Amino acid sequence: MDGQAYTLLLGNVMHATVEAIGSFDLVLPTGLIIVLDNCHFAPTITRGVVSISHLVDNGYIHTFTNYDMHDLYLNVSSIYNVSNKRAKHALDSTHLWHCRLGHIKKKRMEKLQRDGILQPTHDESLEKCKSCITASREGASYFITFTDDFNHYGYIYLMKHKHEVFETFKVFQNEVENQLGKKIKVIRSYRGGEYLSYEFVNHMKSYGIVSQLTPPYTPQHNGVFERRNRTLLDMVLSMINLTTLPKSFWGYALEFAVHILNMVPTKKVDKTSYEICHGKAPKLSYLRV
Structure with missing residues (x-):
């Protein structure tokens, strides 16, 4: 036939x-x-x-x-494969690293190659990545992200309830001060009730932290936050769709996605966020898919 x-x-x-x-x-x-x-x-x-x-x-x-x-x-x-004693991964190197890095965009892959962090290739399979094409903005229950406006280094914390925002912020504040020796000076956020609570406002005043609230219904005024969260959810869905893992693994995927974004280039800074924060280039050789 x-x-x-x-x-x-x-x-x-x-x-x-x-x-x-x-x-x-x-x-x-x-x-x-x-x-x-x-x-x-x-x-x-x-x-x-x-x-x-x-x-x-x-x-x-x-x-x-x-x-x-x-x-x-x-x-x-x-x-x-019934004729082979060894099961091998059939993906080409470019697509394999695309999967390992949480399905980041092609431009970021090319930047890593130009900087010598990844080996350059001439493969076009990224345009056909099924997991990226089928990814949609569905997703997580509660999580909160903090992004350093200087180097775009990101932090993420998972929460069971929205009322945990204040306690989670204190954990984030302690981590930054103890690990980096830096003080938080400004917090930019939307006008969500979790950021306007009496205890949250008093806490920021006591530490000299300036609260910058964006106008209502203007997410573009906090573009870094909006773009980062959208990117994270797209990456999580792409990674979950690539596997047979249950949806309950979204938390692990989300934390890993933040880890990846800290190690790959962004439009706003010449070096990776990890390199600016830690003073050395990130190593990607341990990533697997």
Whole structure:
């Protein structure tokens, strides 16, 4: 059967052209012959793959007896390579780092490459990242972010209730003063009730912190906050969509997204926020996906 009009979507988000569709006799080392129906022949795919779950549905039982497996990554489909003893990650290096860095935009990837933090490549697969395309602004319950206006270094804290904002701010204040030896001088926020409570206002006055409140219904006056939170939620959804992890893992993904943003370039500063804050370039080699 001619299959020129068909293509297969591969694990690295590339497409392979199907030239024929039909039956295939799979001969196992034991001599057993399994007739596979609806097989797709794509010459550009160098290894044959078969759906284990489809075989099980047809009465077959498959047992894994070779435990010499390493470089094993989470597989979100029901497709396994039955001819290879080693499960390998098929993503190209550019897309792999795109995933490791929480699906940051292409321009940030290119800046990391120009600065020598990542190896330069000429791959265009970032334009086809399915996780980025399908990401939407759904998301988290309660969290609060603080961003240094000088170096754009970000902090994030998860909360069960909105009334925890004041106590969370004190934790943030202690962290900044103890770790960086700096004093908070100005807090810019929208006119949310959690920032206007009697105890919060008195606390800022006692520490000499100036409160800058944006006008009502003008999020553009606090653009750093708005853009950062939107970016974080997009990154979290992209990372969650890439895996089979439950939505309850959003908190870990959110904290990791902030960690990533601190280590990648921004439009406002020449160096990464991490480098400005800590005086040395970030190391990305430990990131995995």
